[in-house]
Amino acid sequence: MPATPDSAQRSATISVLVENEAGVLARVVGLFSGRGYNIESLTVAAVEDGRNRSRINIVTSGTAMVIEQIKAQLDRLVPVHRVADLTQQGPHLAREMALIKVVGRGNDRAEALRLADAFRARVVDATVESFVFEMTGSSDKLDAFVELMRPLGLAEISRTGVAALARGTRTI
Amino acid sequence: MSEPAPAAPSVTEALQPGAEVLLRALKDQGVDVIFGYPGGAVLPIYDAIFRQNAIRHILVRHEQAAVHAAEGYARSTGRVGVVLVTSGPGATNAVTGLVDALMDSIPIVCLTGQVPTHLIGNDAFQEADTTGITRPATKHNYLVKRPQDVARTVHEAFYVARSGRPGPVLIDLPKDILIGPAPYAPPAETPHRSYRPQREPDPAAIARAVALLKSARRPIVYAGGGVINAGPEAGAALAEFVRRAGIPITNTLMGLGSFPASDPLFLGMLGMHGTVEANLAMHGCDVMLAVGARFDDRVTGRLDAFSPGSHKIHIDIDPSSINKNVPVELAIVADAGQALAALNAAWRADATKQDRAALAAWWERIEAWRATKCLAYSQARGAGALIKPQYAIERLRDLSAASGRECFFTTEVGQHQMWAAQFLHFDRPNHWMTSGGLGTMGYGLPAAMGVQIAHPDALVIDVAGEASILMNIQELGTLAQYHLPVKVFILNNEYMGMVRQWQELLHGGRYAESYSAALPDFTKLAESFHGTGMRVTDVERLDEAIGAMIASDKPFILDVAVDPAENCFPMIPSGAAHNQMILGPGRQEAAPGVSDEGLALV
Ligand SMILES: Cc1ncc(C[n+]2csc(CCOP(=O)(O)OP(=O)(O)O)c2C)c(N)n1
Ligand SMILES: [Mg+2]
Numbered sequence: 097m098p099a100t101p102d103s104a105q106r107s108a109t110i111s112v113l114v115e116n117e118a119g120v121l122a123r124v125v126g127l128f129s130g131r132g133y134n135i136e137s138l139t140v141a142a143v144e145d146g147r148n149r150s151r152i153n154i155v156t157s158g159t160a161m162v163i164e165q166i167k168a169q170l171d172r173l174v175p176v177h178r179v180a181d182l183t184q185q186g187p188h189l190a191r192e193m194a195l196i197k198v199v200g201r202g203n204d205r206a207e208a209l210r211l212a213d214a215f216r217a218r219v220v221d222a223t224v225e226s227f228v229f230e231m232t233g234s235s236d237k238l239d240a241f242v243e244l245m246r247p248l249g250l251a252e253i254s255r256t257g258v259a260a261l262a263r264g265t266r267t268i
Numbered sequence: 269m270s271e272p273a274p275a276a277p278s279v280t281e282a283l284q285p286g287a288e289v290l291l292r293a294l295k296d297q298g299v300d301v302i303f304g305y306p307g308g309a310v311l312p313i314y315d316a317i318f319r320q321n322a323i324r325h326i327l328v329r330h331e332q333a334a335v336h337a338a339e340g341y342a343r344s345t346g347r348v349g350v351v352l353v354t355s356g357p358g359a360t361n362a363v364t365g366l367v368d369a370l371m372d373s374i375p376i377v378c379l380t381g382q383v384p385t386h387l388i389g390n391d392a393f394q395e396a397d398t399t400g401i402t403r404p405a406t407k408h409n410y411l412v413k414r415p416q417d418v419a420r421t422v423h424e425a426f427y428v429a430r431s432g433r434p435g436p437v438l439i440d441l442p443k444d445i446l447i448g449p450a451p452y453a454p455p456a457e458t459p460h461r462s463y464r465p466q467r468e469p470d471p472a473a474i475a476r477a478v479a480l481l482k483s484a485r486r487p488i489v490y491a492g493g494g495v496i497n498a499g500p501e502a503g504a505a506l507a508e509f510v511r512r513a514g515i516p517i518t519n520t521l522m523g524l525g526s527f528p529a530s531d532p533l534f535l536g537m538l539g540m541h542g543t544v545e546a547n548l549a550m551h552g553c554d555v556m557l558a559v560g561a562r563f564d565d566r567v568t569g570r571l572d573a574f575s576p577g578s579h580k581i582h583i584d585i586d587p588s589s590i591n592k593n594v595p596v597e598l599a600i601v602a603d604a605g606q607a608l609a610a611l612n613a614a615w616r617a618d619a620t621k622q623d624r625a626a627l628a629a630w631w632e633r634i635e636a637w638r639a640t641k642c643l644a645y646s647q648a649r650g651a652g653a654l655i656k657p658q659y660a661i662e663r664l665r666d667l668s669a670a671s672g673r674e675c676f677f678t679t680e681v682g683q684h685q686m687w688a689a690q691f692l693h694f695d696r697p698n699h700w701m702t703s704g705g706l707g708t709m710g711y712g713l714p715a716a717m718g719v720q721i722a723h724p725d726a727l728v729i730d731v732a733g734e735a736s737i738l739m740n741i742q743e744l745g746t747l748a749q750y751h752l753p754v755k756v757f758i759l760n761n762e763y764m765g766m767v768r769q770w771q772e773l774l775h776g777g778r779y780a781e782s783y784s785a786a787l788p789d790f791t792k793l794a795e796s797f798h799g800t801g802m803r804v805t806d807v808e809r810l811d812e813a814i815g816a817m818i819a820s821d822k823p824f825i826l827d828v829a830v831d832p833a834e835n836c837f838p839m840i841p842s843g844a845a846h847n848q849m850i851l852g853p854g855r856q857e858a859a860p861g862v863s864d865e866g867l868a869l870v
Binding site: 114115118119122123126130161164165168169171172173174175176177 | 399400403404407408409411413428432433461462463465586587588590591592595
């Protein structure tokens with residue numbers, strides 16, 4: 097059968113190993129905005145000390161055809177070494193960290209602390225009226241915690257975006 | 269910039285100014301000509317150019333033209349074209365040319381001046397964020413911030429420009445780097461650290477392609493500019509394949525010349541202004557082999573109606589071109605020449621027979637489509653008869669061929685470009701340069717200039733419209749300075765004809781702003797730039813005028829007054845399917861069933 101386009105959307109966590117040179121992040125971001133692709137999360141930091149490489153992790157979504165396009169477009173950028181679709185390749189870990197500030201007194205405050213404990217969020221700053229929780233986990237888990245904090249005095253959130261690796265021995 | 273490769277400027281070797289190192293690197297890359305325009309930030313480079321003879325500099329009259337000239341040079345020679353412009357306005361003026369080269373995959377290295385490193389970011393005089401502005405306008409770009417990176421960056425830029433899918437690469441050079449001492453480094457012998465496009469095809473994919481093509485009952489080859497970029501061997505391998513298999517072939521606008529137009533297997537150009545036979549064969553085929561073509565919207569028309577029911581094989585060096593617009597079942601990521609050579613070898617080695625009877629029936633159908641003679645027009649004769657633009661192009665084609673000289677054609681953008689594509693008939697690659705992807709009015713004259721620089725003895729003709737030619741008309745000055753006998757053949761319909769055509773067909777004949785009012789006297793214009801000009805209005809004097817143009821050893825503008833009402837057909841209105849072509853007035857009946865789904869789909 098001739099191929100037919102599939103209109104179902106999927107989410108993809110893509111890791112990109114790049115040469116750590118000026119403008120490389122702008123190229124990646126410009127590619128997404130210029131071609132109208134989604135960025136749900138993007139993280140970048142130098143990895144592989146001494147080899148001058150950075151890893152960019154991107155969470156995006158689109159039809160299978162669009163996701164393939166995104167990978168092909170990333171791969172042809174000159175400073176890109178490798179592109180891996182972690183979602184497609186199999187089991188992988190995707191974690192992010194968040195700092196969450198909750199302001200309140202009385203019962204709400206006690207309840208926030210109790211829930212934080214249940215979610216294994218750490219208190220990294222406290223005043224008589226506020227907490228800052230640090231929490232690491234999947235984006236879903238962070239979302240759930242944030243929702244619980246909302247009625248309890250949620251004041252501010254700072255999230256890192258997703259860092260991701262394949263499970264097992266496989267590397268990018 | 270990243271750390272320098274541990275390249276070895278020998279200790280004994282003296283450091284030279286960055287600009288000298290730059291020129292030395294260009295020489296090592298085999299550069300013989302630069303198209304450029306000076307300014308404060310690049311004066312050190314001009315100083316270095318002044319003190320040597322190996323590299324020639326052609327002074328254009330506008331930086332956009334420098335890029336188009338380099339494109340003409342590159343496309344007609346298969347080499348990398350080189351551009352040199354100053355910072356700020358010099359760089360921004362070059363942007364249109366860069367995007368043009370990006371869209372049409374033309375290898376260019378563009379050197380831009382930049383304010384000194386310590387002033388970058390300070391809104392200094394003639395500062396522009398050139399790498400920022402040109403990031404989406406180039407295949408890659410660099411800002412050189414350290415003297416030791418000058419030579420290495422130049423070598424890398426040439427590698428990136430010509431490798432894989434070719435394209436424009438820009439190097440931004442701050443003035444202090446050009447003046448200060450820098451070490452030289454020869455081209456690296458190690459492979460590039462990250463950019464290594466795949467060139468060899470996967471043999472299993474080639475085997476599958478052979479199987480699909482041998483079992484095809486209604487096959488077609490759809491070949492684009494990638495075949496031309498892959499060099500003359502790719503064209504030869506394509507012809508070998510198509511002729512051995514005996515199957516029809518169509519070309520994109522950019523692919524014209526990759527297969528001889530005079531061969532009966534050739535169906536002409538496809539797409540919006542393609543032939544009936546090419547478009548209907550694409551629509552009705554059962555196996556399509558796409559080579560170095562990118563399923564552009566001007567080619568596919570309405571995507572969901574594009575060649576329904578065919579198995580598609582796509583050979584391309586750029587994986588992002590595959591499955592971008594049209595899903596294919598067989599992707600072959602490779603250099604077009606290598607893939608076609610492998611296809612030929614695998615085809616010969618495979619004993620399976622083609623279905624010759626089915627193929628004969630397919631050809632019968634194609635011949636019926638061809639018999640509609642979709643490009644026919646009627647040229648009235650006698651004094652006072654208006655010249656039809658198609659007729660003018662046909663006379664230009666025949667008389668230039670009769671001159672026995674090597675002929676190169678460039679175009680501007682509009683109806684004249686489409687008529688040139690339909691009627692000029694190219695039998696060889698690299699002799700046709702047109703702005704396909706970007707559709708840049710003003711491309712043709714500077715591109716012709718670049719071609720003439722590379723081929724001083726050839727007949728180089730820009731087929732132009734009276735509106736487009738004014739977009740880079742200043743280049744007549746460059747032609748005069750360097751005695752470049754480029755010919756400008758204007759199909760003067762006194763309209764932005766392509767705009768007028770859309771307004772006639774799609775906007776109720778409301779001709780908003782598409783009339784070319786206050787045109788110059790093109791004859792006097794040519795003369796004022798030290799060339800020759802001539803105007804022809806009478807069909808009976810057309811040959812004589814073309815003869816005079818061809819015989820002239822000077823830049824020459826031939827202003828041909830053509831029928832202002834003529835439209836370019838066939839036409840697939842945007843958003844329509846291949847089997848919904850419009851033919852010329854009174855011709856729709858001449859092609860019974862052309863717009864009939866049934867006939868096309870069988
Ligand atoms: C730089 C640029 N501006 C606008 C257009 C849109 N455009 C496409 S064709 C055309 C008219 C061209 O007129 P002319 O050069 O006389 O050619 P004709 O169609 O009459 O043969 C215009 C304005 C373009 N392609 N390029
Ligand atoms: Mg016109």
